[in-house]
Amino acid sequence: MAPEPSTERRPARAGNTAVQVRDALRDAILKGEYLPGERLVEAQLCVRMETSRFNVRAALADLAAEGLVEVQRNRGAQVRKVSMAEAVEITEVRMVVEGLIAARAAELVDPDRATELDEIGVLMRRAVEAGEHRRYSDLNQRLHALVREIAGHATADRIVETLRGQIVRHQYMLSLVPGRPETSLPQHERIIAAIRGRDPKAAEAAMREHISSVIEALRAIDYLGS
Amino acid sequence: MAPEPSTERRPARAGNTAVQVRDALRDAILKGEYLPGERLVEAQLCVRMETSRFNVRAALADLAAEGLVEVQRNRGAQVRKVSMAEAVEITEVRMVVEGLIAARAAELVDPDRATELDEIGVLMRRAVEAGEHRRYSDLNQRLHALVREIAGHATADRIVETLRGQIVRHQYMLSLVPGRPETSLPQHERIIAAIRGRDPKAAEAAMREHISSVIEALRAIDYLGS
DNA sequence: AGCTGGGCAATTGTTGACAATAATGGGGGC
């Protein structure tokens, strides 16, 4: 009988473990509690996360590997500032990798998943017609996640997830662009249709076309913004 | 990536820095001095790398993020064992990302680089005709590196480099397959021609066809091997 | 006033020791 290692055992010293700190800090950055360019002082994070500098340091190193923070020797860490050019690059890579995922999904889709895809498609159309942008954005994420789940491509998954984390801020800006849902809805519907139809090439093409239009929208924001 | 700017300053006290340790350890793993599944005991690495456990630990964390080693809590680190299925997955992602790179290269190639491409193409043909497999393998790497350099896509570069590191062992096996150079030479030549001709779609298609055949070869090895 | 240089405070880099955990091997019971 194994005693619960976490609840009973009082490690005498309080303090969250390195993994917890890493996840908490990632969430905080993704939520925008720390803005790009903001310095991440180790001592401050120690009190915020209720842990030791050792764990903070490990967490920062991990997030640096993920591309969320940037550490300079003897100068500390700061939230990485991704330029629009980088955001475009990242989205380009996402385009081709998600294309691969869509193709695999079209090969591996089963009736249950196909039904789920349809449901999301219907909900998306309703959300757009009702002008519920926030809801549409959530469904968008659910669709991409479901496609990835169907494909079951662990390597591609990991990469897409890492890349997505790096540009959450830009994606947020994107969702505010007026007319964006109306543009992307038919693209999403084509992706769903292609996967349902078990047509890998069409699914890849549809996904790439979709994300390609995301890139165009990003570039458009760039013009307006700066 | 950018080389560490601080190479001049020697911190007086012995012991290599974390970055040096990371690079050295990566080289050692890639060279096969540590085999997949082999345990990487921190204390041993300390003496091997002439540094402190702190740096060893940081290096291991970095390499874990790169996918070269695997760390289990309280159980230490070991060289990651990539299954053939994973190697195929990794190469699939490489296929689409290098396809993107080839397309960009076709857009951005200049006369000087075009000449370099031609030179590599000529040397490759000679190497195959002379049966110099080792030389051909080197040229293969040079070709892919040059294409990436022409494309100048930092994000895609980083990903391809990371993925490549994870399957060096499998790639080595691949180079031993008889008849492999004869298969891949015309593929390489098509890639070069497409980039020279500034035809992005053709370049992407050629690159994907090439790496697709690499995947087939990997699968073939799998049958024979196990 | 603007610039240069030195000292000071804030922050990070590093170390060694100690605690907690998993692996190992030996002794006793069946």
Added chain:
DNA sequence: GCCCCCATTATTGTCAACAATTGCCCAGCT
């Protein structure tokens, strides 16, 4: 003889203190 349990050992996880570096502020000079 074989198996299980417990002590021992090897290894990793964590910490707090110390050393080194950077950037800043201000005095003094041109």
